[in-house]
Amino acid sequence: MGAYLAFKETWRNRGRFLLVSLLVALLTALVLFIAGLTEGLGRGNIEYLSNLDADLIAYQADAQLLIAASRLARGTLQDIERVPGVKIAGPIEFSRVSIILPGTTPQGQPRKPLDVSLIQVEPGRPGEPPVRFGRQLQNRRGKEAIIDSLVARRAGLTVGDEFTIRSLQGTREEFYTLRVVGITTSQQYSIQPSIIVPLLTGDQIKPKPAVEDRPSGDISANIIAIKLDMPADPNEARAFRELMKRRLESQVKKIQVVDIRTAYENTPGYSAQQGTLDTQRYFALVIGVLVLGGFFQIQALQKVAQIGVLKAIGTPNRTIVAASLVQITSVTALGVFIGGVVTLGLAVALPVGVPIAFSPQTTLIALASLLLIGPLGGLLSIRYSVGVEPLTALGLSQ
Amino acid sequence: MGVALEVHNVTKIYGSGESAVVAVNNVSFSVAEGEFVALVGPSGSGKTTLLAMLAGLLYPTSGSIYIGGHDLGKMDDAQRTAFRRQRIGFTFQANNLMPYLTARENVELMMRLNGGCKSECSRMAVELLIRLGLGQRLNNLPRQLSGGEQQRVAIARALIHNPAVVLADEPTASLDTERAYQVVEIFADMIHGHRRAGIMVTHDLRMCIYVDRVIQMQDGRIARILSNRDEIDAFASAKRQRGEEAVTLAEATSVPRMTSDGRFPQ
Numbered sequence: 001m002g003a004y005l006a007f008k009e010t011w012r013n014r015g016r017f018l019l020v021s022l023l024v025a026l027l028t029a030l031v032l033f034i035a036g037l038t039e040g041l042g043r044g045n046i047e048y049l050s051n052l053d054a055d056l057i058a059y060q061a062d063a064q065l066l067i068a069a070s071r072l073a074r075g076t077l078q079d080i081e082r083v084p085g086v087k088i089a090g091p092i093e094f095s096r097v098s099i100i101l102p103g104t105t106p107q108g109q110p111r112k113p114l115d116v117s118l119i120q121v122e123p124g125r126p127g128e129p130p131v132r133f134g135r136q137l138q139n140r141r142g143k144e145a146i147i148d149s150l151v152a153r154r155a156g157l158t159v160g161d162e163f164t165i166r167s168l169q170g171t172r173e174e175f176y177t178l179r180v181v182g183i184t185t186s187q188q189y190s191i192q193p194s195i196i197v198p199l200l201t202g203d204q205i206k207p208k209p210a211v212e213d214r215p216s217g218d219i220s221a222n223i224i225a226i227k228l229d230m231p232a233d234p235n236e237a238r239a240f241r242e243l244m245k246r247r248l249e250s251q252v253k254k255i256q257v258v259d260i261r262t263a264y265e266n267t268p269g270y271s272a273q274q275g276t277l278d279t280q281r282y283f284a285l286v287i288g289v290l291v292l293g294g295f296f297q298i299q300a301l302q303k304v305a306q307i308g309v310l311k312a313i314g315t316p317n318r319t320i321v322a323a324s325l326v327q328i329t330s331v332t333a334l335g336v337f338i339g340g341v342v343t344l345g346l347a348v349a350l351p352v353g354v355p356i357a358f359s360p361q362t363t364l365i366a367l368a369s370l371l372l373i374g375p376l377g378g379l380l381s382i383r384y385s386v387g388v389e390p391l392t393a394l395g396l397s398q
Numbered sequence: 399m400g401v402a403l404e405v406h407n408v409t410k411i412y413g414s415g416e417s418a419v420v421a422v423n424n425v426s427f428s429v430a431e432g433e434f435v436a437l438v439g440p441s442g443s444g445k446t447t448l449l450a451m452l453a454g455l456l457y458p459t460s461g462s463i464y465i466g467g468h469d470l471g472k473m474d475d476a477q478r479t480a481f482r483r484q485r486i487g488f489t490f491q492a493n494n495l496m497p498y499l500t501a502r503e504n505v506e507l508m509m510r511l512n513g514g515c516k517s518e519c520s521r522m523a524v525e526l527l528i529r530l531g532l533g534q535r536l537n538n539l540p541r542q543l544s545g546g547e548q549q550r551v552a553i554a555r556a557l558i559h560n561p562a563v564v565l566a567d568e569p570t571a572s573l574d575t576e577r578a579y580q581v582v583e584i585f586a587d588m589i590h591g592h593r594r595a596g597i598m599v600t601h602d603l604r605m606c607i608y609v610d611r612v613i614q615m616q617d618g619r620i621a622r623i624l625s626n627r628d629e630i631d632a633f634a635s636a637k638r639q640r641g642e643e644a645v646t647l648a649e650a651t652s653v654p655r656m657t658s659d660g661r662f663p664q
């Protein structure tokens with residue numbers, strides 16, 4: 001009965017309700033794009049770290065978990081590997097370089113170099129991501145690189161191709177040529193796609209300040225990724241990881257050891273950025289609740305006489321509540337559906353470089369929260385309708 | 399003829415203490431099945447308050463009301479709501495119809511509230527609307543109907559579920575004279591033909607030519623009751639000759655007034 005009333009009222013006022021649905025659709029697009037941006041930027045920041053095949057990460061003790069400020073000497077790697085329970089460890093060093101793109105733009109200009117994160121790893125040790133195509137790194141000093149699929153797409157590179165890197169050495173720009181040996185996926189770092197090279201090769205090509213800040217020849221890394229001899233049971237594994245954190249910090253001098261999650265949450269700007277985007281999303285949802293709440297409340301005010309008559313002729317309150325709920329929910333659901341379809345359609349057509357990504361989980365959470373804004377906004381109007389006295393049909397009040 | 403509705407010593411006082419208003423004062427009467435009664439009286443005399451109590455929308459301060467033998471005072475809110483939807487037909491002065499339902503759907507609504515409207519009920523609604531002269535308006539929305547047509551749809555809605563008592567609050571208030579006569583005549587037919595009890599509150603005394611009894615109220619009391627055909631017709635047409643103004647205090651007091659124990663002076 002409630003559904004019948006809701007359906008008839010909505011259908012006979014479909015213009016007005018469609019407008020509300022379209023408003024919900026716009027809000028849906030807004031919320032989904034913010035969620036997509038949160039996910040996309042988040043991934044761009046932490047993808048490499050979060051996909052790292054390691055159990056713990058060691059930083060320099062007083063670097064406050066800032067990768068750029070952390071420096072670990074070569075000896076630290078051996079010290080870590082000597083601690084019982086450690087399976088294997090790998091040094092990782094991060095910097096930024098540009099890839100020179102051959103050819104010209106349609107306007108005849110030389111193409112803008114592609115900025116990438118240069119990630120140096122020891123071949124075969126934690127830090128080197130698995131390749132999708134081609135092969136892993138083999139030679140500690142080879143002029144070879146594994147590139148992220150985003151680099152492959154934007155630079156038009158494939159396995160076997162050579163490419164040129166531009167890097168600032170003191171005050172001079174130097175150029176180096178590397179060969180693509182493998183292509184990996186989802187390895188962005190610091191909102192840039194990555195190329196992964198052997199540690200020693202990378203030491204030659206990474207940018208250097210005009211005045212060397214440490215004696216050359218002393219190989220170092222920003223962080224060390226550590227794989228443990230993990231027990232299979234997940235509870236034991238967690239306890240073991242905690243134990244190893246303490247053991248490593250006590251047995252190896254001047255390091256701080258954290259798990260992967262702590263590591264990427266401390267990436268500069270990550271938490272602040274995610275927090276800001278989350279706040280925007282919540283704002284959009286609150287705006288939705290208020291706008292829908294306002295609309296349905298005004299509607300309820302206009303319907304007082306009508307509701308009074310319905311009650312006077314014997315309509316129970318539960319029917320009136322059901323009618324409101326069905327109406328609000330279906331109008332909202334239609335809007336969310338339209339908004340969802342349009343957004344996902346647009347997302348497919350987005351250019352490669354846009355940092356928007358949709359994960360099923362965050363998208364579903366966003367859609368569910370959007371579906372809730374209708375009933376939430378409608379609560380006030382429903383409460384109001386329930387309070388309407390059937391006496392108003394007779395022009396009396398009590 | 400059986401008794402459809404009984405009112406025993408009903409009093410309604412709004413508020414309390416200094417600000418108390420005695421809207422209905424110790425009123426008693428009964429209405430038989432198939433009887434159509436007009437409730438008349440000046441503005442503020444307690445007609446609407448009485449009607450609201452008959453519908454179970456308002457609790458009497460004292461006294462009791464029986465409809466079809468059921469004591470309204472012994473029902474809780476849910477029971478009253480169910481009682482209204484099953485045993486009472488209602489038309490109001492305005493805003494009678496759901497604006498988003500067609501004429502036919504508005505009539506069917508009453509049956510849907512009572513459990514559903516299958517093809518049988520749909521047919522009944524159509525037949526009733528045809529008898530009320532709305533055969534061409536079945537699928538029109540209220541805003542596409544004139545005031546008289548809307549009132550006739552409301553009458554159909556008040557009758558479709560075969561109620562014991564039909565209550566009408568100023569059904570002719572928004573109609574011109576011609577339409578008003580038409581609507582009340584139809585109303586009277588529907589009540590007489592189906593042995594229902596009908597109570598109509600009206601300002602317009604001319605409408606009394608269609609009723610079997612006139613209960614005239616004054617200051618919350620029953621001032622007089624006319625049940626003789628000639629008396630009623632004279633009452634209705636006297637007003638017609640003198641114009642359209644409603645009954646006044648002077649007119650009401652020109653006839654013997656009922657004493658507080660509910661009797662007329664001998």
Ligand SMILES: Nc1ncnc2c1ncn2[C@@H]1O[C@H](COP(=O)(O)OP(=O)(O)O)[C@@H](O)[C@H]1O
Nearest residue numbers: 397398412419421440441442443444445446447
């Ligand atoms: N909610 C209320 N509170 C106080 N007094 C009321 C209320 N409703 C009606 N009254 C008073 O009760 C009396 C009867 O009102 P009503 O039943 O509306 O009369 P009628 O329908 O004959 O015009 C009037 O004096 C009116 O002012």
Ligand SMILES: [Mg+2]
Nearest residue numbers: 442445446447
């Ligand atoms: Mg009144």
